[in-house]
Amino acid sequence: MVTWQRPSGLAAATASALRERVGMSARGGVAAPERSADGEGYQRDENKRLVSVLERCPLLAGLERREVEDIAALCRFQPFPAQADIFVEGQACDGLWVLASGRVRLYHSAADGRQHVVSFRGESSALELGPALDGRTYTATATALEDCVLVYVPKAVLSHLARNYPLTVRNTIEQLCLELRQRDIATAVATLKDARGRIGCTLLQLARQYGHRTPGGVRIGFRLTRQDIADRSGVTIETAIRVLSDLQRQGVLRTQAQVIEILDVRRLQHPTNCGECQFDCSVFGQAAFGGTANLL
DNA sequence: TCATTAACCGTCG
């Protein structure tokens, strides 16, 4: 539990252990398919499940089912238990991880133990597209918030995609632009807004990505600790609690068992200054991360 | 372990 909070020390050990696993899954997926009778049945089933995940991934949007099936044959599932690192900041990147199920926390670690969460990711999300494409090191750490299953797309398969399916190049560019916009907005929010505003943005963004309507408002569909909210907003846990308690007292939101429900979106937008905000938050509403668009 | 509250303190407009 404490391990993933440590920045550098045991990150190296985790990283090399991970490279092992990644290597195995890559080679296994590409070169050594199962041969036994039972294995073939299992293989067909796994391929089906891979296809259903991959065809939802924005990178492969618009491809023929046949094409996705061919690509799926080159990929492989890899489960990660809750709290496990999928990859670590600074580690070499040799492929792309696509989230099939579960939630992942993408973040930077500071030497003093504090963390800056770049984003929380859900199904169909491609993790760290940049490093996957340029083959350089990861710029953030990805940790499973809960038990997760990911699809690993080896680097060789990625270049195969670019060569054989021009559509995926277009998709890739669009995805990168989207990420760029989000990072840009995030840095602006972090430097220009106060604690209330940053926490407000965090909540609104999460509601866009993962919110679903309830009789009373919008519920963010998974558990988040106060620390998670704090790390995403760039404040201490006490400040996050202070602000959230205040919002609860005002009846703007409700939280039960680490699940937040926004009861009054308007009043959350107000202190966040969404009205005059220059930043085009509509990017958060796009289906790119598998979220429900235009909820707010 | 997580959430909450309160007292205290430094910074800054």
Place this chain on the structure above:
DNA sequence: CGACGGTTAATGA
């Protein structure tokens, strides 16, 4: 000065 937010400590679930 006063609002804001980080630090610390105590407490409860």
